[in-house]
Amino acid sequence: MKINKYDNSRKLMERAIKVIPSGVYGHLGPAEGCMIPVAAFPNFAARAEGTYFWDVDGNKYIDYMCAYGPNVLGYNDPDVDAAAREQLSKMNCVTLPGEAMIDFAELLTNLTKKDWTFFCKNGGDVTLYSSMIARYYTGKKKMIFVNGYYHGVAPWSQKADHPGTLYDDCKNSLYVEFNDLEGLKKIIAENKDDIAGLISTPYMHGNFQDNITPAEGYWPAVRKLCTENGIVLIIDDIRCGFRLDLSGSDHYYGFEADLICFCKALANGYNVSALCGKEFLRGAAGSIMYTGSYWMSAEPFAAGIACIKKLVANDACAHFKRIGTMLCDGLVKMAKKKGVNLKASGEPAMFYLTLKDDDSEYLHQQWVAECVKRGLWLTNHHNHFINLAMNEDTVKETLEIAAEAMDAMIANNPQVYKKK
Template structure:
């Protein structure tokens, strides 16, 4: 127990849910022992409030810091923007520069709107699609944030969102009048998609989906979605907030050569500074002028210059190649060390967004033990790894040495049937859960 843990106790009395982001809750990692707060971070190193240093081999700012923490080039651009004033009655010229750059990277797109978070950008895109088509129903596949249009799916069936990243999401507070406006389909399930198209034919405004998350699309899957949405005049939105700028400069859909009508970006493309973008075809995006979509801090200069500098550095250093190399080293290391220690795990995810799971009945207990022991060895680690340009080969080798040690300990604990006895905390949470 240290200053971070003590501060989090206070936070839970002042902040509903303890933090602003579910994915940063200490209970998702190591209840009562996770170092909840940082004093500084640089590259892939993080210092807590007690001055303890860790290497971050978990989520690197929940996927935002693709270049690493406090990147000197991005920070330099941001500091200049601050000195020149990040806010003004007039507009920042970087709005036009970034829009031009995003459309250059994605030649199918003609226009751009900005926001500050992924969830906001998804909601803006849904509004634009509904305004453009004059229809209401949304079909979705994947995770798209916390807003009413998305959680409304659970008004009809509280299991609708179960397979879309987070289980247990309640639609409490979502207007009941939104019931029947949002419906899910599973990734790579063409039949489920076609059944929804048939059932709600003529009423569907948009299909929003992650073109890529944990698995690659089956041959023809994205092409089928694109073909049907074109035939039915349905706006196709690709949510690239998680996958964008991981496999290439821009959206993952560029790899698959399937062009949407709108694409969303956030997280990685501004390296930790609040920024999001909605890019799209002129014929659809112009509907934003008829619907009131407006916010003061969407005009802030900091996110704009951070995105421009991140894109510049990404392109110059071919960052996607480094992310692939790092992710490959991690996935190969997990596989080799699990085999060496006779542990049953499953590895999944694209190389820059890698995951593994323990294939045992008490998997949550084992996961908690893994997090606990890796923390003792100086690593912020869980069963996921988000690759960063800041992770060097020596860092990865140090991490894998620690994984080897912890896997060995876990195998013995499974054999001795005393995993829970070795835990210094409660078992980690696995989804949305009310804090007490």
């Protein structure tokens, strides 16, 4: 198998580093993206199609990160792109919104069984807005977070030691563990009548840890506690939304959120996020001045409508689950044959992988690096994503690359695998 070289990526990085902090900042960059070692990873992409992308050196990748979620149909989906182009030919960012905004809001409101939809751009826009609504509606100040959470980069959702965040930004934050109902009851009792909202992802898909699905009865019990104590229940469905259930992940796990945040899979890469909510919060939502220069641009709405319709038409969540399960089963089985303990956790549509033969993740990082060098884009720290363009052939191709990469990792660690 060919081993990738990244000469052009490195040249671009040299340019980028001079004019952009860190060269590539955030989750797509080498640091936050945990590109370990950096030598094994490219820095820039040149083009993308379906479930593949090509870097600036012409190396091709099967992409299980899907742009960290937005690629839900396949890159350059012809139907979504055509809808976006058609809308662009009429209008995009104008002094008044277009009809597409209403069309998209009607679609999402009906699909998610909520009463209204509010649009922004990024996931962090809607998670922040949801906390503001909860605080305004309840007149209370504290928010419950579930440890291992990520709800965006704004200070309200950070810990006090995060650079740029103040201690005061976090003084109304309370923390519980996922699936810990007793802990939740305790925190509610200790902060009686002072809690505005509880925000959580539908299952624990935090980074650097095996992902945890909800225990039997967990969510209905959380729902009941929130209702009894006047706490607004907010589901951050930014990552999971429309990958587990086209009515939202609260529907998937059998409960009803008061507010639910969507973004990544909404429009197959066109930039829009949405907050869907229950009737009793409509007034609060409308009373808060919350807006942005591009939030009512029409092109992403048109793309979103086409995207959601295609997901519905293709029973996409069933496809994600089937392909994800096939892939995870195949990877774990392949690893086991080689004497490697690979664990897949979380929902198959958004599987998380960890190699369990050491507690430091060195071996896992090496295997992922060997995969990337051979054209299989996995990460060592984050859940992955399935899209509609993936099929049985994609899985077969993936398993071949993953197996060769694993052989390379094993050969580099004879002290660990000598007995196996």
